[in-house]
Amino acid sequence: MFLLAPRPSSRTPDLMVWDIVGHDRAVDLLRRGIARGRVSHAYLLSGPAGVGKRTLALEFARALNCERLGPGATKDGERCTDGGRSEPSSSVLGPWSGGEPPCGACRRCRLIGRGQHPEVRVIGVEPPHRIIRIADIAPIQAEAQLRPADAWRKVYIIEQAELLHPDAASRLLKTIEEPPEAVIMILTTVDPEATMETIVSRCQHVRLRPLTRAALADHLVRDRGLLPDRAVLVAALSGGTVGGALCTNDDTSLEKRARLIDDLASLIDADRVERLSYARGLADRWSGRPESVRDTLHAWLRWWRDVLLLQRGLGERIVNLDRRSALERDAARFAPTTIAAAIAQVRDTLMMLDQNVNARLALDVVALGLPRSELAA
């Protein structure tokens, strides 16, 4: 389900912001495009996973199609026609109502927010496939030629554009090169470098960057009801993305992270036999649940990075804020070269596992190579 919720009724229609956390420059660019009647036919939204690419694309689709803002809307925000259900006229390309925010409450806004508007479509990889195929793109090509029936603009949001099969990308390129009048294509990607250059060059590229910790924590307290201490911890752990923060804030997720950190502390004190036993447990999980093994190694990586940050006097950048005293203890008892070696070894192991090396051997090596306390035999 999509993330856009109906707006609280207290929202004033003349407020010149969209329902988006952060990304002020991107919102401003899209909003001004609408206000000036200069909307591009194709956009590329890039940024890390969870940063809000789909949320922004859907809010843009709302702003383009909100029944209270489209051509024919009056100044008080009410439509003078039949609630936006009439056929769009040639004025479909004209300026909207000053780029004001979509109401979030009209029928179209609600349908778009729920991902149920038939002319605002989200297209992506369809499991079990791992690429976007011609079969996923071909229907858009045909549909895009038809005039919109219940929208000012048809919007196609194509997610993970870096996973477009070259043949599917070529099909899409035709629609982008000869765009039907009332169609907007929005591609999203975590990796613009890996996205077909001919497509990228025809899109207006909008980059979304992670929020600062302070801005994200503020949002989590104000709009999501988190207690301040928890909001600060979640903001630090999530890498500055709202999507990441919502996953991290889950109790199970926080408990799992705490367990992984406790396990690591035990391993630092453990002897060779105990370390090998833990590694064998990881190796057994690798075949069925590789994500859980990656999570373990990423937790180790975050830990050692924090230790190194403390050693370098950059304590304000650590992410495991609730474990500061244990981090300080490790920073005091291990040499920076030991920590740097631990980081390199965990990174190498993650890379080797992705290259299908002998997982058991790789995990034995990384467990044995962890820094040792004076308790470890």
Ligand SMILES: [Zn+2]
């Ligand atoms: Zn609306």
